[in-house]
Amino acid sequence: MIARIWLTFKQHRFETIAITVVCVVLTAAALIEAYRLSSLNVPISCFNGRYESSGIGTPTYSAGAHCQALVDSFMGLQSGLPMNLVRPMLLLAPLLAGIVLGAPLVAREIEQGTAPLSWALSGSRRRWLLGKVLAGVVLLVPLMLAVGLAAEVLEGALDPGVDTHAAFQNYLGRGSFDLFWALAAFAGTVTLGTLFGRTMPALIVAFVVCVFVRVAWDPGMARIVLRPMAVEQTGSNQQFGVFYGGGPGIIGVTIEPTPLIEPTPLPEPSGSLGSPEPSGSPAPDGSASDVTAFTPFWVQIDLYSYTQVFLDGKPFYGDPYSLPGYQMQFDANGNLIQSDPSTMPNWVDYAIPGSQYWLVVALESGLLLLGSLFCAAVAFVWVDRRRPY
Amino acid sequence: MGADAGASTATAALVAHGLSKRFRKKVALDSVDLSVPAGSITALVGPNGAGKTTLIRVCMAFERPNAGRVEVDGVDPWRHRSEALRRVGYVPQAPAVYRGLSVEDHLAMARSLHSGFDADYARRRLDQLGIPLDQRADTLSGGQGAQLGLAIALGTRAKVLLLDEPLANLDPLARREFIQVLLDAVRSEGSTALLSSHIVTDVEDACDRLAILGGGKVRLDCPLEEARRTHRLTDADSPPPGATAVGSFLGKGGQKVMTLWRLAAAGADGSDGQSAAPETTSLEDVVLGYLAAGRGTAGLQFN
């Protein structure tokens, strides 16, 4: 089998070398970017500041000038060109690697007429395919683990103070997921190549399918698979409230982000102006300014959060804005008449807690792996039935 | 045909029973009965599109028959593919090689796929032909590539060799050498070969049996010597007694239309009982007669 794997690499040496080079360069680039971020050594407390504007002149940073300089250079790196090249590539690399390696694996043998030679020698086409697929797996596993690890390190550097193994930020684009995406793309593309017997069509269709699946995965998972795991966000249950901003007619709903993973208590930033509120905790007063308040970007945001409308304690699936309790009514003096609470919609936020991180990872990785195995099974069945030309 | 197949089934290395293969409406093989005796080298001859390649592909389980079956060394390749293919060495028509892999890599590949592959044997053969083992296979000449395909097929040391026009790309010397190798392999290893070819002189040199396919049917299946003995070529107007016309074609020089006759089974040796050496017809004329038959009278319409 080792000889088969080696010969498969040789046979597909262009793809093998290209994928290896891209992955190695990408891994190095991600690690370098992570290093540049973390070598700034921005104290966590500095991120807790906010730009405050009195309305006149440049906004001042509440955590102090020293912090401002550090955070500015941090943000500069974060939005710089290298980062904007590396991060999308980290997302694409697993799919591209799987597709580029998978498309020609069987299809090229059929296109170039070498399949009859191998199939005549091997007797068992499945064994023949197994050798080739194993070669792909042997190549993808170390490369994708390296890319995934680098993506993980970079994510940690981008979100200092957040435990990347308890947060869902970009979790599908780092760690072991890179490997599972690559394997799924690989298996799917091998199958398309086996069905089509043509490399280019397999490549193109695989790319379209992969992009679609990758984009649809997040909402699909959240709505269907992971929803039962969501729990009500503490303190998020809030009665519909109407407030007046700049006069009648402007309606806002106060939603206070409440992290499920409590960030480690922050030390007071040195030289702070005033006392910044601890992140995530509700603003002391429910004033209108809180709605527009700048939420520090590093605060844990739970993915898969969704909002369910309740009406009188029961889930309500209609249009909450048409409910009578939502309509504002005024008496003759222009004062707001309080609606009957049972006719007022009630928004409740749900999210999956970060403590479930590994469970979610295991579940979704398992699904990807299952999909890969299913695709591979189709390829193994079909290779036995199809013509070698 | 029929009698022959019945007699030799027990020792046949390759048998086809009522084998039919259709591609959509196109009938490639129409209830073919063929038996290739063990230890023989059988030439499979027929016009373009006669179904030679299709027959060989069915034996390789590349095509599924619509009716009937084949047995390779007693094994049905469609049902027991691995067992059947283990007994077969195969050279496809216009064999392809792996681009970017060296000749040696091809041998390594064959070894890794076929447990019984004799790489040393294949290497020796290629050495004799002066084909460098480290050369990339896609840079070999057409004939050298064919030799590589052949070396791999022979390296399997298979009992049955299915060779689809293996000689088409070879120079005359290489053809002669190949035929010698084939004869040696069959004699020393007791292999059997079915070899499709359009080149009658090669068929004469290499083969001891002739099977002619035409329009998806077996038109003739007998030893070479019998084919020569049981056919006559004459003018269209002077048929030998009791003979049936096979086909007419322009004779050498293009002056006269000649007709091939198949002699009645009773006097099958064609001798009139007086001459000491039986009269024979050249194999080329026999083949031409059957090819012409496949085209109706088209054989008359060259020019």
Ligand SMILES: Nc1ncnc2c1ncn2[C@@H]1O[C@H](COP(=O)(O)OP(=O)(O)OP(=O)(O)O)[C@@H](O)[C@H]1O
């Ligand atoms: N895959 C296929 N799809 C459709 N038709 C096919 C296919 N393979 C073969 N045929 C048809 O079947 C018939 C027999 O083809 P085959 O290749 O067996 O002929 P052949 O005797 O090998 O001819 P040649 O001497 O030119 O190699 C032809 O008419 C061919 O067009």
Ligand SMILES: [Mg+2]
């Ligand atoms: Mg052919």
